[in-house]
Every structure is written in C-alpha cells, then in structure tokens.
Amino acid sequence: MTVYAVALSKGGSTKTTTAAELAATLAAAGRRVLAIDLDEQGNLTTRLGVTEDAEVSGVAADVLIGDASAEEAAFPSPTVPGVDILCGTFDLEEISTKPEIMTALRDYLPSLATVWDDVVIDTPPALGTLTLGALAAADVIVSSVSCETESYEQLPRLEEVIQNRIAKRLRPGQALHWIIPTKHDGRRLLDREVVQTLQELYPGRVTSTVREAVAVKDSYTAGMPVGVYYPGSPIAEDYKAALASVVAGRVNNWTN
Template sequence: MTTYTVALPKGGVGKSTTAAELARELGRRGRRVLAIDLDQQGNFTTRLGVGRETEVEYVAADVLRGDAAPEDAAVPSAYAGVDVLAGTHDLIDVEQAPPADLVTSLRDYLPGMGKWDDVVVDTPPSVGGLTEAGLAAADVVVVPVESAVEAYDQIHRLERVIEGRIGRRVRPGLQIDWLVPTMHDSRRLLDREVVEQLEKRYPGKVTSPVSEAVAVKDAYTAKMPVTEYAPTSKVAADYAAVTRTILGGAS
C-alpha cells in the first residue's frame, strides 16, 4: 500500500483537484483506492462525485475520533475502484478538540487494511493537526503550488512542519516528493520564472505545469475530475502528465 498525501498550507492552489486526479488515475489502473478528505470544505469528496444525495453513515471525522473504522465509513465514489472517506464540517470539531492520537491515527491504522491497495489524502489549507495526520501517514508527499511568488513561503511553511515534529519523531525521513506547478500560463514571465526557481531548488521533483483553465472550476461544479469532465482539453492532458510522473509505473 502506498499513501499519497497532497498538502500545502494555502487554499485555492489545486490540492483537491490534484488529489482527485491521482485517485482517479489509480482507479483506472485497476488499483483499489481509499480517498481520505481531511478538509472540512469537502472539495475532494465532491470532485469524486460524492454529494448530498449519497447515503453516508460515517465521515472522516468519525474515523479520526475512533468512532468508526474506515472499512465501515468509506462510501463508493462515482468512479470504479475509488472509495471515499467524506470530508465534512465535523472536521472542525476534530481540529479544535483533537483526540490524543490524532497525528498518528492514520499512520498506525492504514498499513493494516487489506481492502485497498493505495490511499490518497487531501489535507486542509493549514498546518494544524489534520494536516499533520495526513503527513504522518504519507509515503509520498505531493505539493501543488500556484505559479506565484508567495508559493515559496508556503512551501517553506510546509517544510518546517515536515522537518520538525513529523520528520523527527513521527515519520522519520519524510520529505516533499513532488511539486506540481498549477494555474500556470507560459505566456507570463513570472510563471516561467517560478517554475525555473522551483526546478533549481528541488531538482528532479517538479512535474510539468498544469495550465490555468476555466474547465477546472466547471469540473468541480459537475462533481468530476478534470480528466473526466473535459478529457480532450489541454488542462486534462496536463493533469494526465502529472499523474504519470508521480505514479510512474505503478499498476
């Protein structure tokens, strides 16, 4: 089992979109995938076609509190092979009054599960306990970053969390594995410069950029990954290239 955790302490950079594309691509490859949404906004959940009409007895917050097992709480997504632990507003309560084992809960539980081959975790735009829980469980850390100057600051914030408590005591050796430049427009000098600087700072860890496109928002409204909503679009091709890079020969 491989756990892919998508993280950055900033909203609106494409974390949920990237997580959905990873989960969907793993499902296409015949893998059994558990998608865990740790963001109370539930965008990852929505991207995978789980909405108000879906019958959900337990959610991600129940699992983190120890009130339900993932096997009982996960619901089928709209896509073959992908099950979802839904992210809801209940996660606010978990963040504010965390169980004692919040940070290590997923790390300790997930390896013992036999129902799924892989896990994809989407984290909130913060560096609190929920993000730490996602990072502590990670085998692969994926960081979507907007092609903007402030991207560097957000990456450094995440690195401080990884190198601090998580990397020293909870998940030794943890590091950022991939950076995904998002909302990219190659016609803008700044966008090109950001990618160049990322490639210098993190050689071999930067995927090809993902174009800025209205289809990304439209796909969310349609409760679909971009590659399902607009499969012939440039942004879909961009995401397909990103997932190929991150997953490599996984099958």
C-alpha cells in the same frame, strides 16, 4: 499499499483538484483507491461526486477517532469507478484538537492494505493537526503549487514542518517528494519565473506544469475530476504527464 498526501498551507493552490486527479489516475490503472477528505469544507468529497443528500454510514472524522471503520464509512464515488471516499465534513473541526489525531492514520491505514491498493489524502489549507496526521501517514507527499508568489512561498514552511515535526519521530526520514506547478500560463513572465525558481530550489522534484483552464471549475460543478469530465483535454493531458512522475516508481513496484 501506497499512501499519498497532497498538502500546502495555502487555499486556492489546486490541492484538491490535484488530489482528485491522482485518485482518478490510480483508479484508471486498475488500483482500488481510498480517498480521504480531511478538509472540513469537503471539496474533495464534492469533486468526487458525493452530494449532500448521499446516505453515508460514516465520515472521515468518525474513522479518525475510531467511531467507525474505514470499510463502514467509505462511500463509492458516483463518478469515478474504483474510488471510495471518506467524506470531509464540519465534524473534522470538532476533533482537530484531539492529540491522537496526529498518529491515527499512520497507525491505522496499514491494516487496510487488503481492502485498498492506494490511499489519497487531501489536507486542509493549514498545517494543523489534521495535516500533520496526513504527513505522518504518507509514503509520498505531493504539493500542488499554483504559479503565484504567495503559493510557492509556503513550500519552505511545509518542508520545515516535515523536517522538524514529522521526520524526527512521527515518520523518520519523511520528506516532500513532489511539487506540481499548476495554473501555469507560459506566456506570463511570473509563471515562468515561478517554475524556474522551483526547479532551482527543488531539483528533481518538480513535475511538468499543469495549465490553467475553465474546465477545472466546470468539472467541480459536475462532481468529477477534470480528467473524467473532459478526458483528452489539454489540462487533462497536463495532469496525466505530471502525475506519471509521481506514480512512476510505485507503478514499477506494482509489477514486481
């Protein structure tokens, strides 16, 4: 099992869009995927097709505090075959101050390796307990960074938290593994400068860029990852290329 966490303490950075595309990419490769929505707004839940009237047996918060197992609470995505989701709800806010949340996923997820092949965790736009718990549980940390100054300026803070709060005790050796530049328009000077800066500061960890597209909003309304909603579209192909780097080493391990 590989656990992926998508994180950045900046709203609107396309973090949830990227998490959904990653889950769909893994499922398309034949992997059994558990998506965990740790954002109380439930945007990943919505993007994977789960509506408010869905009859779920439990939510992500229930699993984190041990009131339900992941097998009991996981709800099959109506739009992405092969993906089950632990829904994000406002219950997450109520449990976010509980200290045991910090290590809950790290300790619990390995027991699910016979049920799911991969886990994709979408985190809230803050570096609170829920995000720290996801970072501690992750084998691969991905940051989706829109080509805006205020977005990439959050990366040093994320790395600092990983190094000082996670890597020392909670997950020895933990690091930020991949950065995906999104909302990219090669015609804009700022976008080119952001990508260049990222490549200089994080050599070998920056994927190819993902363009900005209206299809992202349309696919959210439809309750689908953009690659499912509009396969073959330019942005879907962008995500396919970027995520190929993220899963490449893991894909090799699947066949060994």
